[in-house]
Every structure is written in C-alpha cells, then in structure tokens.
Amino acid sequence: MTYAVVNxxxxxxLAEYPSATDAEIQDALARAHAGFxxxxxxxxxxxxxxxxxxxxxxxxxxxxxxxxIVREMGKPLAAAEGEVDFAADIVExxxxxxxxxxxxxxxxxxGEGSAVVRRSPLGVLLGxxxxxxxxxxxxxxxxxxLVIGNTIVLKHAPQCPESSAIxxxxxxxxxxxxxxxxxxxxxxxxxxxxxxxxxxQGVSVTGSERAGSAVAxxxxxxxxxxxxxxxxxxxxxxxxxxxxxxxxxxxxxxxxDNNGQSCNGAKRFVVVDDLYDAFLERFAAAMAAAPLGDPLxxxxxxxxxxxxxxxxxxxxxxxGAVAQGARVVVGGERSGAYFPATVLADVTPDMDxxxxxxxxxxxxVYRAADEADAIRIANDTPFGLGSYxxxxxxxxxxxxxxxxxxxxxxxxxxxADSPELPFGGVKRSGTSRELGLLAAxxxxxxxxxxxx
Numbered sequence: 001m002t003y004a005v006v007n008x009x010x011x012x013x014l015a016e017y018p019s020a021t022d023a024e025i026q027d028a029l030a031r032a033h034a035g036f037x038x039x040x041x042x043x044x045x046x047x048x049x050x051x052x053x054x055x056x057x058x059x060x061x062x063x064x065x066x067x068x069i070v071r072e073m074g075k076p077l078a079a080a081e082g083e084v085d086f087a088a089d090i091v092e093x094x095x096x097x098x099x100x101x102x103x104x105x106x107x108x109x110x111g112e113g114s115a116v117v118r119r120s121p122l123g124v125l126l127g128x129x130x131x132x133x134x135x136x137x138x139x140x141x142x143x144x145x146l147v148i149g150n151t152i153v154l155k156h157a158p159q160c161p162e163s164s165a166i167x168x169x170x171x172x173x174x175x176x177x178x179x180x181x182x183x184x185x186x187x188x189x190x191x192x193x194x195x196x197x198x199x200x201q202g203v204s205v206t207g208s209e210r211a212g213s214a215v216a217x218x219x220x221x222x223x224x225x226x227x228x229x230x231x232x233x234x235x236x237x238x239x240x241x242x243x244x245x246x247x248x249x250x251x252x253x254x255x256x257d258n259n260g261q262s263c264n265g266a267k268r269f270v271v272v273d274d275l276y277d278a279f280l281e282r283f284a285a286a287m288a289a290a291p292l293g294d295p296l297x298x299x300x301x302x303x304x305x306x307x308x309x310x311x312x313x314x315x316x317x318x319x320g321a322v323a324q325g326a327r328v329v330v331g332g333e334r335s336g337a338y339f340p341a342t343v344l345a346d347v348t349p350d351m352d353x354x355x356x357x358x359x360x361x362x363x364x365v366y367r368a369a370d371e372a373d374a375i376r377i378a379n380d381t382p383f384g385l386g387s388y389x390x391x392x393x394x395x396x397x398x399x400x401x402x403x404x405x406x407x408x409x410x411x412x413x414x415x416a417d418s419p420e421l422p423f424g425g426v427k428r429s430g431t432s433r434e435l436g437l438l439a440a441x442x443x444x445x446x447x448x449x450x451x452x
Contacts, residue, residue: 001019001187001188002016002019003017003018003158003159003161004016004158004159004161005071005072005161005162006072007071007074008073008303008307008337009303009304009336009337009338010336011308011336011337014071015161017161017162017165018185019185019186020184020185020186020187022190022193025184025186025190025194028153028184029124029153029194029197030179031182032151032152032153032179032180032199033124033151033179034178034179035151035176035177035178035180036121036123036124036149036151036179038177039121039150039151039176039179039180040120042149044098044099044102044147045099047146048094048095048096048098049095050146050174051091051094051095051098051143051146051147051174052092052095052096053174054091054095054170054174055088055089055091055092056174057170057173057174058084058085058087058088058091058170059084059085059088061166062081062088064166065080065135065163065166065167066081066084067080068134068162068163069135070295070296070303071162072134072160073131073134073160073261074259074295074303074304074305074306074337075258075259075261076259077295077296077298078298079258083133083134083135086139086417086419087136087139088139089419090136090143090419090435091139091142091143093143093419093420094143094146094147094419094439094440095143097437098147100437101119101144101147101437101440102119102147102148102149103119104116104117104118104119104449105117105118105119107448111452113450113452115448115449115450115451116448116449117446117448117449118446118448119148119445120149120447121145121148121149121150121444121445122150122201122202122443122445123150123151123199123201124150124153124199124200124201125145125150125151125152125153125200125201125202125203125204125443126153126154126155126191126195126200126203126204127141127142127152127153127154127203127204128155128191128203128204128206128207128211128215129141129154129155129156129157129160129164129206129207130157130207131156131157131160131306132258132262132263132306133262134157134160134164134167135163135167137206138154138156138164140434140435140439141204141434142154142171142181144439144440144442146176146180150201150202150443151180151182152171152180152181152182153182153184153194153200154168154181154182154183154184155184155185161185164183164185165183168181168182191215192218195218195219195222196221196222200224201224201225201443202224202225202227202443203215203219203225203227204226204227204229204443205226205227205228205229206229206230207229207230208230208231209230209231209428211230212230215228216228216431225442226431227431227432227434227443228430228431228432229423229429229430229432229434230263230385230429230430231263231357231383231385231429232263232264232265232267232357232383232384232385232386232425233267233268233356233357233358233383233385234264234267234268234383234385234386234387234406235266235267235268235381235387235388235404235406236254236266236267236268236269236270236387236388236390236414237270237368237374237375237378237387237389237390237400237404238251238270238271238272238390239272239371239374239390239391239393239396239400240275240390240391240396241275241391244275244278244282247279247390248279248283248286249286250388250390250413250414251266251269251279251283251286251363251414252286252290252341253414253415254388254414255267255287255341255361255362255363256287256290256301256302256341256361259302259303259304259305259306259360259361260302260305260339260341260358260359260361260362261305261360263357264385264386264417264423266363266388266414267357267358267363268363268364268366268377268378268381269283269363269364269365269366270366270368270374270378271365271366272368272369272370272374273367273369273370276367276368279365280343280365283343283363283365284329284343285330287330287331287341287342287361288330288340288341290302290340290341292338302338302339302340302361303338304336304337304338304339305337305338305360306337307337308337310337310359310360311334311336311337311339311360313359314334314339314358314362315333315334315339317353317356317358317362318332318342318344318353318362320351320352320353321347321351321352321353324351324352325346325348325351326344326345326346326353327344327345327346328342328343329343329344329345330342330343331343331362339360339362341361341363342361342362342363343362343363343364344363344365345365347364347366349380354380355381355382371396374400375400375404378404379403381427382427382428383425383427383428383429384405384407384425384426384428384429385406385424385430386406386407386425387404387406387408387409387410388410388411389401389404389409389410389411389412390411390412391411391412397411405427406425406426406429407422407423407424407425407426407429407430407433408421408422408424418435419435419436420435420437421435421436422434422435422436422437422438422439423435423436424438
C-alpha cells in the first residue's frame with residue numbers, strides 16, 4: 001500500500017511517505033500500550049487541558065492543514081478551512097465536557113448502600129479513517145476517547161499522509177504522553193494484525209460498506225468492540241414550502257458539499273407531485289450553474305473528485321443508470337477527475353443506481369404522490385444515515401421525522417451538524433454514534449460499583 005499525496009486535478013504525485021514496517025507497527029502498539037498507563041492515571045482536568053491545546057493548535061495551524069487537505073483530496077480551500085475550524089470546535093467540546101463525560105452515574109437501588117456506574121477507559125483503540133474529511137473524522141474519534149483516557153493508534157487513508165502527519169504533530173505538541181496518539185502508515189494486512197493484537201481493545205472505522213464489513217468480521221473474530229460509520233444515500237423530502245428558491249439552494253448546498261463526497265450529503269430528492277416540476281427545473285438550473293475549477297481559487301464551488309478512479313466509478317454509475325432508462329437532466333460527463341453537478345430523473349427501483357450510493361455531485365430527483373409515498377421512497381434504501389424534511393406543517397414534520405428510518409433527521413435545514421449533536425446511522429450505514437455526549441459511550445467500561 002502506497003501512502004502518497006496525488007493531486008486529483010492532474011494525477012501528479014506531489015509527495016510519497018514510507019509505509020510502516022512490521023517492526024514499526026509493533027513499536028506503535030507497544031508505545032500506545034505503555035502510554036495508556038500514564039494517560040489513564042492523568043487527572044481528568046489535565047487530560048482536558050491537553051485536549052483543549054489540541055483544539056488551539058488546529059486553529060494555529062489552520063492554513064497548513066487546510067492546504068494539505070486540498071492537495072490530497074481536492075475540496076475547495078474554503079471548505080477545507082471550514083473543516084479544520086469544525087474539527088477544532090469538536091475537540092474543544094470534549095475538553096469542555098470532560099468532567100461530565102467521566103463523572104460517576106449514581107443509581108437508585110432497591111437495597112441499602114449505594115451504587116454507581118463509573119466510566120473507565122478501555123485501553124488502546126485503533127482508528128481507521130477515510131479520505132473525505134481528514135481532520136474532522138479524526139477529531140470526532142480521537143477527542144472523546146482521549147478525554148476518557150484511552151490511547152489512539154491512527155491509520156489514515158493512503159491518500160492522506162500529509163494531513164495525518166500534521167495532525168500527529170498537533171497531538172504530540174499538545175502534550176500527550178508518548179504513545180497517547182500514534183500515527184501509522186499501515187497496510188490493510190497490518191491493520192488486521194493490529195485488530196487481532198490483544199493490546200488493542202477496540203476499533204473505529206469510517207468508510208465504505210466493504211471496509212466496515214471486513215473490519216467488523218475480524219473484530220468479531222477477536223471479540224473486540226467495533227464502531228462503524230459507513231455510507232449513506234440520504235433522502236431530501238420536500239412536502240411543502242412557501243419559499244421554493246431557498247429550498248432549492250439548500251438542496252444544492254446539501255448535494256455539493258465536499259464536492260458531493262459526504263456520506264450524509266443529501267443524494268435522493270423526494271418531491272411531492274405538485275412541487276416536482278418546479279423543483280426539478282430550478283434545482284437543475286442551480287446545479288448547472290455551480291462552477292468547477294481550481295480548488296485553491298476563491299470562486300470555486302466544485303473541485304475535482306478525490307481521484308481519477310473516483311470520477312471513473314461515478315461516471316460508470318451514471319452511464320449505467322442511463323443505459324437502464326434514467327434521464328440526465330444536466331451534467332453527466334466527467335473531465336479527468338472533475339465531475340460537473342449532475343441531476344438524474346426517471347430512476348426506478350429496477351435500476352442499479354436506485355440502491356447505490358452516488359459519491360459525488362449527482363442528485364436523483366423522485367416524484368412522490370403524497371406524504372405516505374414520500375416516506376416509502378425515502379425508506380426504500382439499504383442505507384439509513386441522515387435525512388432532510390422540508391414542510392411548513394409542524395405536525396407533518398413530526399410524523400415524517402418519526403417514520404423515516406435514519407439515524408438523523410434535519411427539518412427545514414441542511415449542513416447543521418454541530419459538536420453537541422450525535423452523528424450516526426442504522427441499517428447499512430453503521431452501528432455507532434459519534435459527536436455529542438453519546439460518542440463518549442462507545443469505548444468505555446461502564447463499571448458498576450456497588451457498596452453495601
């Protein structure tokens with residue numbers, strides 16, 4: 001496995017990083033295991049102060065980290081800067097809530113005496129991270145677990161070695177003990193070795209269904225806790241509105257965020273019959289107007305996809321949909337790794353694309369007869385990550401939010417993620433929650449202490 005920075009716009013290799021040897025993997029595990037003893041014994045207030053320094057260093061090194069992310073995966077610079085800012089906010093949230101996360105939970109008991117649940121760290125955790133949000137993904141995994149007292153071994157995607165090195169330096173410079181956070185340029189085979197190692201107590205994966213399934217199978221074989229954050233094909237359900245232009249702009253923003261390469265981006269636009277034609281016309285026009293360009297340029301909305309291979313995969317999905325009868329309303333033809341904002345219509349359940357995740361700036365618009373039909377279409381997917389509901393009727397919003405099979409429902413808003421809000425899904429979108437206080441429940445020993 002090659003760790004390299006490859007400019008997705010040109011295919012040019014900008015830098016290569018040496019892959020870890022097996023001896024270096026063993027050293028990383030030994031350091032993290034030894035570091036755990038010191039870190040868990042560090043008072044919570046000191047752990048929180050160290051984690052808060054991590055947030056400060058994200059802000060101090062914002063430009064360096066953001067530009068590395070642009071070089072690695074092609075998102076517009078403003079989006080990369082926003083990602084680093086959000087990562088800093090996430091890390092700071094867990095520093096601010098350290099005492100709350102680690103506090104004993106008293107229990108009401110039937111007999112005499114007392115009982116509490118004490119949250120204790122598990123030990124070394126392995127994080128397997130994706131390429132689409134190199135800073136944000138690490139923050140939401142590492143920060144709560146470091147506050148709890150766990151130590152981290154971090155394997156990032158092979159195309160993100162520069163940003164992962166910058167992050168490793170941030171965690172080290174913040175004052176973590178040796179082994180508190182260890183970055184490894186590991187192969188998939190070496191990751192499997194780490195999962196099997198008894199020093200590793202849990203593994204967190206953000207990535208594809210295939211990666212999640214493989215890691216979950218191996219973790220289960222070795223009786224390790226695993227947290228999975230996988231793909232999504234989130235519905236954007238439009239039932240009523242008194243401002244269609246704003247809804248359309250929200251739809252475009254939700255689809256094109258991160259060059260369309262966001263697991264919880266709106267991908268399927270389910271519109272009731274009386275709004276369908278007007279929405280489709282305006283949505284297609286707004287998507288077509290989104291400028292592609294140099295991700296370092298200020299006016300760029302869409303940079304290249306993460307690689308030529310990613311653009312080729314997306315093109316094959318669009319071409320397959322057309323061959324099966326779908327209609328391309330706008331876009332649909334890539335140029336190298338650049339893929340224009342694209343709208344598909346007339347997609348039916350017998351088409352492959354109906355069940356697939358489109359990981360790029362392609363939106364599919366569906367016509368729904370009424371509320372019940374919209375819910376049916378929204379839930380007719382193997383995924384269940386996020387969802388978006390637009391309606392002027394609060395009672396309807398409540399009904400639909402309750403009926404949608406997803407881990408998250410946003411009503412009349414998009415891009416509203418926040419550090420205190422839990423993130424995660426159901427069905428083939430994953431098994432766990434990150435962000436918010438729920439993230440601190442994933443890798444912790446909820447130890448009962450009963451005193452007579």
